[in-house]
Amino acid sequence: MPEPVLSIRDLTVEFKTEDGVVRAVTDVTYDLFPGETLGIVGESGSGKSVSVMTMLGLVPMPPGKLVGGEALYKGRDLLKIPKKELRNIRGGEVAMIFQDPMTSLNPVFKIGDQISEALQTHRDGLSDGDARKKTIELLELVGVPYAERRYDQYPHEFSGGMRQRAMIAMAIANDPTVLIADEPTTALDVTIQAQIIEVMRAAQDETNAATILITHDLGLVAELADRVVVMYAGRVVELGDVHTIFNSPRHPYTVGLMNSLARVDLDREWLEPIPGQPPSMISPPPGCAFHPRCAFSRGRERCRTEIPPLRGFGDGLAHLSACHFAEELEAQHVTAALALEPS
Numbered sequence: 001m002p003e004p005v006l007s008i009r010d011l012t013v014e015f016k017t018e019d020g021v022v023r024a025v026t027d028v029t030y031d032l033f034p035g036e037t038l039g040i041v042g043e044s045g046s047g048k049s050v051s052v053m054t055m056l057g058l059v060p061m062p063p064g065k066l067v068g069g070e071a072l073y074k075g076r077d078l079l080k081i082p083k084k085e086l087r088n089i090r091g092g093e094v095a096m097i098f099q100d101p102m103t104s105l106n107p108v109f110k111i112g113d114q115i116s117e118a119l120q121t122h123r124d125g126l127s128d129g130d131a132r133k134k135t136i137e138l139l140e141l142v143g144v145p146y147a148e149r150r151y152d153q154y155p156h157e158f159s160g161g162m163r164q165r166a167m168i169a170m171a172i173a174n175d176p177t178v179l180i181a182d183e184p185t186t187a188l189d190v191t192i193q194a195q196i197i198e199v200m201r202a203a204q205d206e207t208n209a210a211t212i213l214i215t216h217d218l219g220l221v222a223e224l225a226d227r228v229v230v231m232y233a234g235r236v237v238e239l240g241d242v243h244t245i246f247n248s249p250r251h252p253y254t255v256g257l258m259n260s261l262a263r264v265d266l267d268r269e270w271l272e273p274i275p276g277q278p279p280s281m282i283s284p285p286p287g288c289a290f291h292p293r294c295a296f297s298r299g300r301e302r303c304r305t306e307i308p309p310l311r312g313f314g315d316g317l318a319h320l321s322a323c324h325f326a327e328e329l330e331a332q333h334v335t336a337a338l339a340l341e342p343s
Ligand SMILES: Nc1ncnc2c1ncn2[C@@H]1O[C@H](COP(=O)(O)OP(=O)(O)OP(=O)(O)O)[C@@H](O)[C@H]1O
Pocket: 015, 016, 017, 022, 023, 024, 042, 043, 044, 045, 046, 047, 048, 049, 050, 051, 063, 064, 281
């Protein structure tokens, strides 16, 4: 096994709200290895964004509070290094792609100048001419046509999809080691989504950055991810390589997710929502937070009383599940049948 580029350990984050303390992220632990794409999936509110934004110093504190944990990057804890250093790492070695490109682009500056500036901020002595040249190459790489001309346009002159491409160009400008993409295609219509997936792939090929891809879209995960982290109610409930997660999930929530979300890879017409709602993060259910929605937990006292730890499933630590009864799930072949048989 190569050394991970990023190791998240026991990350726990809370928010103080008027209604009480929201435990957004609890004991989140995973590694990101060089060159891989790690998908993070889970329903809205499961803590996907907060878990990555915290390590980038992008969660406002207060109301947020870092309760504990580590985010080791090249042996240093991102949660503890000075703000200024973190700002340097962000946008350089660790770059981000967001759902809304206007989070990264400034409406009053030319697109090309913004990318050039990102280049020059992280590379001492890069001349204006060289920065412009490199920017045009980047815009071409992400598929912005007439890149030379479009260099001088403003964000409002770009369509949504083109803006998304420009943001990706900016993110990869400094050849990042780690690329974090939070819902990069969610706001786009379907045809544009497919194009952006291609652009993401090109960006990864170019930089070979280890990538964290946060998304609701399991089709996107199937296309781009090597491994998958499944989150529920602020915790990691399953982790494994993409084939394992899709073909033999070992957590009832993952099975539910497979059936409830659109999957372009299956081209399936029916969707089966997970019954019930995600729990309150202020007073989550005792035991396994998923038990009130889990048919598999019926009649099983332990699900209601004991928080299931994330544990190695099968041999080794390649596949982890936080279900007390993960082994039985396999024995009954419930998961495979539910997850993969389009009726
Ligand atoms: N600034 C904040 N103040 C209070 N609560 C917050 C804040 N930011 C996030 N939360 C809460 O933290 C929890 C996790 O939020 P997060 O944004 O990480 O979810 P998510 O999985 O990214 O959801 P989505 O798929 O909708 O983006 C949610 O319950 C959310 O309401």
